[in-house]
Amino acid sequence: MSDLTRKTAAELSALLSAGEVSAREVTDAHLDRIAAAEPSVHAFLHVNAEGARAAADDIDRKRAAGEELGALAGVPVAYKDLLVTTDMPTTAASRILEGWMSPYDATPVAKTRAAGMIPLGKTNMDEFAMGSTTERSAYQVTSNPWALDRIPGGSSGGSAAAVAAFETPIALGSDTGGSIRQPAHCTGIVGVKPTYGGVSRYGAIAMASSLDQIGPFGRTVLDAALLHDVIAGHDRNDSTSLTDAWPSFAEAAQNRDLRGVKVGVIAELNTDGVQDGVRAQFRAALDVLAAAGAEIVEVSLPKLEYAIAAYYLLMPAEVSSNLAKFDSVRFGLRVNPQGGGTVEDVMSATREAGFGPEVKRRIILGTYALSAGYYDAYYGSAQKVRTLVQRDFAAAFAQVDVLVSPTAPTTAYKLGEKLGDPVAMYLGDVATIPANLAGIPGMSLPVGLAAEDGMPVGLQILAPAREDARLYRVGGALEALLHETWGGALIAQAPELTGGAR
């Protein structure tokens, strides 16, 4: 039953609970697909074949015994490799953690296990989530299933590519400046960054603590919602996790009514700088919304132009401190310098050898931004910009229910195209970074293909903090209208994978 991999998580859930397929069959189908697709996609850093089959058999036994199981019990899932796991290595795609086994599970992982989901493996990413292309993994480059010579986006590119290539129906990623939404845009799937604190960060290897958030990928809005429902909620191990009682996102995703919804188009993100095909599909999506009764207005958020600058001060500052723990003492790599040396020399040699260039660049940048004498001008000022961005959002949300923009200014570009120019790469995050600064939730969902390159285009929907359900209500309704037009999901139009060549 190889077409099981073409099913959504919601469809698999129905088949599983009806007893029409076993978790083992679903798991085997996905492991077979992984075996077939990996030589060309390279989405996984670790495939948990044995563990996945054992977990599936366990679920099948429980179901046979009549145990009460969650909606996603028996449905496979993949984890971005920065979520620590006890049964699979966790590397954050860095040499410095090669082969490391965590003695504890990240909370989002533990929640999926408790829900009976099947852990297929760990997905590739930019090293420590630093990048927008997944090319900065220390281990391998992941390809975009739509065009193997293009980036899948990043940093959660492995999870996005795995979902887009039907290797897993759903996956977890992390989003610090767009690392879920941008790869979702690049690969034609749905990705959600929850409200900051909506999902526990415990066990998610930190990049920038005040910006990081764990979230779901799926090929449909409903699938993302189902996974979001599993991972959401308070965790006493994470001080910043919210105590809110979240509504059912899966229920919200089944809304089909857009009448009277006020949609604000962010003027600053809908400019000539955006690729033509991206703008065209964005406009077309606005027309669909308007035709369904939504009210489209343009809103201005004037301080967004400072968001990237603030982000590239705050993020590296937190990075420089968060990554200090990788020092060769308690875990991970140790490199002894030639001729021996003191522990300081060993730490410095280990970090030189264990970190890739982007990681080092950000650590040095952050160390500089926090240095005595520069703190007020850089870190302090960036925190003030954060306040201004929040105020802009507050003013905008006083007028509209949701804000929308293209998720990124361009479609997925060619591998290697921007590797040599960090500033250019940073500018690609212009649309996604503001939500992280403000802590608000955001979704990217596919709205079409760019005419000039045939690559997917994502629409970003933003909602006020704690109003994640709004993303699913608007996204779910828009998706249903688009699926009608397309006669199915956009991802069905992706080409078959061909060979292992890239």
Next chain:
Amino acid sequence: MTDITAEQVEHLASLARIALTPDEITHFAAELTDIMHAVEQVNEVAGDDVPPTSHPIPLANVSRADEVANVLDREEALKGAPEHDGSRFVVTAILGEEQ
């Protein structure tokens, strides 16, 4: 406009415990200068009247009860270490004094 010199990068690298090569130092000095020029614009709008934001969602007084939890088995704790003696982590000789 602030330029970052190779000497500064060297100092920053020593604070951050990264044994950068001379090539990396030169390279980073140029790149970091570019990046800093791009991000310095935050100062344009960061007036004295704007309060800083540290946390995206304002919360306070999040604490836990004083009860034992999450304790690791020592073997589990040591197993990921590059070197240990069965009860403690082993590091090579320390140059500096305790702070």
Next chain:
Amino acid sequence: MAKAELMDYEQALELFEPVIGLEVHVELSTTTKMFSAAPNEFGDDPNTNITPTCLGLPGSLPVVNETAVRYSISLGLALGCSIAESSRFARKNYFYPDLAKNYQISQYDEPIAFEGSVEVELSDGRTYQVPIERAHMEEDAGKLTHVGGATGRIQGAEYSLVDYNRAGVPLVEIVTRPIFADRDAPELAKAYVATIRDMVIALGVSHARMDRGNLRCDANVSLRPRGTEKLGTRTETKNVNSLRSIERAVRYEIQRQAAILAKGGSITQETRHWHEDTGATSPGRPKSDADDYRYFPEPDLLPVEPSRELIEELRAALPEPPAARRRRLKADWGFTDLEFQDVVNAGLLSEIVETVAAGATPAAARKWWTGEIARLANQSDREPSELVSPAHVAELQGLVDAGTLTDRLARQVLEGVIAGEGSPQQVVDARGLAVVSDDGALIAAIDAALAQQPDVLEKIRDGKVQAAGAVIGAVMKAMGGQADAARVRELVLERATA
């Protein structure tokens, strides 16, 4: 290490005025650590009291211990400080192997408590108001053991072992403003730390065992030429871990710095380490621009904003201030001025309070602590409180009161307790030291003594009761001291009148 030149203390004080500043770290006696739910226990096997957070494992996060915050606020209030309406944690970034995350979570520009004052009494009864700048919450580091090399110290070691059991133990750091106590500086430094110690014990927020590092003091010392305003360059002496050494260390630094300054030299701003064995300080790391800790607000933690109600609740529960407490205790105990000052000077107030609480009379408690225990402590160069617990002293006195022990036997039992043989009762049992209370054995001994001195009974019957003394002495000797002289006397008198 070349021995530093020291100037005569009196001469140093003629030329220079010392200014001191003290930083006291108090380990809080919570059940778990500051930011992790690992047990806060001293002396357990290495790396057994740890969670992912204590080791700084990838993905781990800190969560504030609510009891540690309450203790810190109580301590802040007892120091006469204002409690911040909003207080934040910050990261202090530096690499060191005992610091699991290579940053310490501390407080920087927004401490929990600030601007207070503590009344400190000197041995002659004069008092100082020591100004407190701030008290802030932070976490302790792990413990390094240096292996190889001759000294067991960091210099010359081949490798080091790291135990993270202590990593994350809650600390409150209390920082004074500069203290202008002139020639009282060394004594005041000691008295201040003793006052903090008594305070945290009375608050019940710390075990305050200096020998275990529960209470640690760093002493900043600078000198300025007499008659000048500008403060001199200061040194920070670390590792000063007993009340006695605080006084000695401050005195030493005054003498060392004076010798340098008098020769026209200058003081290097540096950390120095106190060595208990040699009674000297040695230079540590020089303070330099490299000490760039890159403080920034801890993004994994949220502000602490104690409510008015909480602060008032904790304020109402505060024990009385040390000076008021001393006045009350003196009245309660009925000690003379001299007796009371002896106790205060020996830093034994809390010991006596606890001994009395455990059931002994104030007089008996004072007798033990300022007498035999102080003598033994002096002999072994330790603090009385390190030798024996107040509960054991009270138990010992109880055995004397019950007639189980004579004073002489009780001193032997005390030695046993100090030697680690167990509680007083256990020592009595193990050493067989109890007074013989079996009348049969006593009567046999009395009969034997009377047989030697047949005229004694006659004398007693004639009213010369003091003649009994000779028999009592002989019986006590025969019983090896383990008899109650009063009971023997009773029995002898009974024989005479039978």
